[in-house]
Amino acid sequence: MLSKTITSSPGTDNFSVAAVDLGSNSFHMLVTRVNQGELRPVEALGEHVQLAAGLHKGRLTAESMTRGLHCLTQFSQALAVLKPDAVRVVATNTLRAAKNAAEFTARASTTLGYPVEVISGREEARLIYLGVAHTLADDDRARLMIDIGGGSTEVVIGKRFKARLTESLHMGCVSWREQFFPNGHIKRKAFERAYQAAYLEVLNIRKAYRRRGWDNVVGSSGTLNAIADVLTAQSGEKREITRADLEQLKVRVLGFNNVDELATIKGLKERRRSVFPGGLAICCALFDALEIDLMITSRGALREGVAYELLGRLAHEDVRERTVNAMMERSHVDIDNAERVEEVAAHLFKEIQKSWQLSDADGDLLSWAARLHEIGLSIAHSQFHKHGQYLINNADLPGFSLIEQQALGILVRGHRRKFPVSVFNGLPPGERLRLERLCVLLRLAVLFKYVESAEGMPRFNMKARSYRCDLDFPAQWLSRHPLTEAQLRIEQNYLRKANYQLQF
Numbered sequence: 001m002l003s004k005t006i007t008s009s010p011g012t013d014n015f016s017v018a019a020v021d022l023g024s025n026s027f028h029m030l031v032t033r034v035n036q037g038e039l040r041p042v043e044a045l046g047e048h049v050q051l052a053a054g055l056h057k058g059r060l061t062a063e064s065m066t067r068g069l070h071c072l073t074q075f076s077q078a079l080a081v082l083k084p085d086a087v088r089v090v091a092t093n094t095l096r097a098a099k100n101a102a103e104f105t106a107r108a109s110t111t112l113g114y115p116v117e118v119i120s121g122r123e124e125a126r127l128i129y130l131g132v133a134h135t136l137a138d139d140d141r142a143r144l145m146i147d148i149g150g151g152s153t154e155v156v157i158g159k160r161f162k163a164r165l166t167e168s169l170h171m172g173c174v175s176w177r178e179q180f181f182p183n184g185h186i187k188r189k190a191f192e193r194a195y196q197a198a199y200l201e202v203l204n205i206r207k208a209y210r211r212r213g214w215d216n217v218v219g220s221s222g223t224l225n226a227i228a229d230v231l232t233a234q235s236g237e238k239r240e241i242t243r244a245d246l247e248q249l250k251v252r253v254l255g256f257n258n259v260d261e262l263a264t265i266k267g268l269k270e271r272r273r274s275v276f277p278g279g280l281a282i283c284c285a286l287f288d289a290l291e292i293d294l295m296i297t298s299r300g301a302l303r304e305g306v307a308y309e310l311l312g313r314l315a316h317e318d319v320r321e322r323t324v325n326a327m328m329e330r331s332h333v334d335i336d337n338a339e340r341v342e343e344v345a346a347h348l349f350k351e352i353q354k355s356w357q358l359s360d361a362d363g364d365l366l367s368w369a370a371r372l373h374e375i376g377l378s379i380a381h382s383q384f385h386k387h388g389q390y391l392i393n394n395a396d397l398p399g400f401s402l403i404e405q406q407a408l409g410i411l412v413r414g415h416r417r418k419f420p421v422s423v424f425n426g427l428p429p430g431e432r433l434r435l436e437r438l439c440v441l442l443r444l445a446v447l448f449k450y451v452e453s454a455e456g457m458p459r460f461n462m463k464a465r466s467y468r469c470d471l472d473f474p475a476q477w478l479s480r481h482p483l484t485e486a487q488l489r490i491e492q493n494y495l496r497k498a499n500y501q502l503q504f
Contacts, residue, residue: 016042018084019306020075022091022108022116024052025150025174025222025275027068029075030303031082039134039307043078047071048271052094052151052174060098068104072111079112088310090127090302090401091118093151093172106428117401121168124302125154126398129163131305132220135298144214144290147301148223148282150174150275155205155286157212165212166396169201173223176278184259186277191254194278198285206289217295221302223279226272228297233267241295246284253277309399320399324368327395331375337449342370345445352464356437365404366438369411370445376412389413407435414439415446419498440469440500447487469495471504478504 017039018031028046032039049071054064079087089108095101095118105116119127128147136143138160147154151172157165180194219225219241230249231239239245253276256262262273286292312318328338349363376387392409400408414420419439424432461472471488478485492502 016082016084016086017307017310018079018082018087019303019310020072020087020089020112020114021301021303021306022051022068022089022095023049023150023302024092024094024152024172025050027051027071027075028301028303029078030307031078031084032307034311039304039311043082045075045078047074050150050174052172053178055094055098058097058099060094060100060104065104065107069107069111072108076112079114086310087112087114088306089114089116090124090306091116092124092302093121093149093168096121096402097151117403119401120396120405121152121154122166122396123398123400124152125156125166125168126163127305127309128154128220128300128302129156129158129166129305130161130308131302132218132298132300133158133161134304134308135300136218141215142213144209144217144292145220146217146224146286146295147220148173148279148286149221153201153282153286155209157209157214163398165209167205167209169205171198171201171282173275173279173282176282177275179278180281181259181274181277184274186253186256186258188254191250191277191281194281195285198282199289202285202289209290217292219295219297220300222272223275223283224295225297225299226268226276227280227283229269230265230267241283241297243287243293246280246287250280250284253280318399320364320368320397320404323398323400324371327375327391327397328371331372331378331391333371333374333377337374338371340449340451341373341442341445342367344448345370345441348441348444348462351462352441352469355464358434358437362434362438365407365411366441369408369415369438369442372408373412373415373442373446385413385416410435411439411442415442417494419443419494419500421498436498436500437464440495443491443494444469444471444502447484447491450483451481467499468501469503471502473504 016031016033018029021028025048026046027049029044030041031043033042049067051060051064051068054061054067089112091105095105098104101118105118108116129145132145140159142157142159145156145158149172151174153169153171155167155169156163176194180190219228224241227241227249228239231241231245252265253262259273259277262268262276263270268276309319345366346363349358349366353363372388372392374384374388375391376384379387389409389412392405392412397405410423413423424436427435459474463470488502488504495502
């Protein structure tokens with residue numbers, strides 16, 4: 001969600017957005033300004049944090065967190081001066097995997113002044129593709145896009161700006177360095193093991209990707225651009241990457257005993273040396289397993305994709321809307337029921353937004369939950385609220401961060417029967433209160449889905465303070481709707497057990 005007020009329209013040239021990418025290898029910040037419908041960079045900062053190298057027994061070390069937070073203090077200073085109209089911060093593989101990721105993201109959010117969203121691997125792949133697609137010709141050719149990051153490798157097939165097939169593989173240049181090239185030693189057997197491990201990972205997706213097919217291949221970000229830079233430095237002109245190039249480069253790298261000796265390779269930056277052998281092994285495996293002959297490279301990356309995605313959201317072109325609508329269609333949701341519940345939920349939200357201190361982004365989440373509250377019926381009627389949470393938690397939801405996805409599942413889980421207090425346990429206090437309040441609103445909205453649409457919704461008012469809600473209906477309305485009145489009394493008891501008071 002956005003934590004700052006939007007001060008200008010995304011259609012104007014003075015509108016700016018910032019994207020911060022907390023990657024496994026590097027942290028990046030990109031601040032851009034809208035210029036004739038395109039994003040033009042204002043500032044780009046990056047630091048080689050190598051967060052993935054700080055994973056020990058599944059937890060981030062204090063030293064690695066300190067490195068990351070030190071970088072973010074610098075980003076924070078720049079953001080304070082540049083004052084972008086909207087900011088989004090995303091985190092990737094290492095913070096998906098670390099057991100103590102919540103500790104770091106909380107401190108990072110405080111340092112930056114903006115919430116950190118941990119995104120899924122496939123969502124990362126989709127956003128990277130979006131960033132890359134904006135650097136390429138807008139034609140109708142199918143592209144295979146590959147990004148070898150520090151902790152994961154994203155592989156996408158797409159056309160124009162839409163990703164059609166996305167996958168995130170558990171291999172990256174930093175994690176491969178830690179596993180196969182410890183202490184910077186380069187050995188032929190270690191390289192072969194790294195290659196074989198990567199090849200096996202790619203086999204998991206090879207059949208599906210080869211079946212769909214592509215017209216050209218583009219590489220993004222650190223490792224692949226580093227390889228392209230080396231090839232360009234050797235030849236003196238910009239080069240694509242070919243299998244023959246990779247074979248020659250592999251032979252040269254294996255001629256060294258330690259990564260420090262890679263300093264003699266022209267075009268290879270110092271900060272890339274330690275992770276270069278691992279990244280090269282992954283690249284070779286991808287070329288061989290997917291039968292790639294030639295790859296061009298792009299400077300587009302996750303941060304560009306996040307910026308374009310954020311701009312789209314602010315211009316009301318939110319991919320999350322398409323995701324929710326597609327899920328409704330797949331689950332054969334009763335559209336009339338969903339729209340009726342969404343209408344009442346929006347009314348209730350408008351009534352108490354200020355008193356309960358809810359944001360516009362909270363209103364969006366409530367709206368999506370209202371539309372999806374019955375998706376569990378596609379599995380079974382019994383316990384369908386629990387089935388709905390399962391479907392949401394385990395689906396690929398393009399556009400949603402993992403935290404948003406979890407929150408959406410919680411609301412759907414809590415929309416009926418007993419108020420599921422245990423589901424909210426373990427959430428940070430502020431987050432818990434916010435989601436509990438949204439859940440109360442959804443539960444109340446659901447009670448009105450059996451009011452005939454021809455009558456229109458009652459012009460009732462709602463007031464809220466702390467843990468109390470008051471509903472005020474027109475005279476005699478409840479007596480004419482005995483089912484709704486009965487359900488409100490049942491809900492009154494459910495909420496009382498969760499320490500909420502409902503009066504009507």
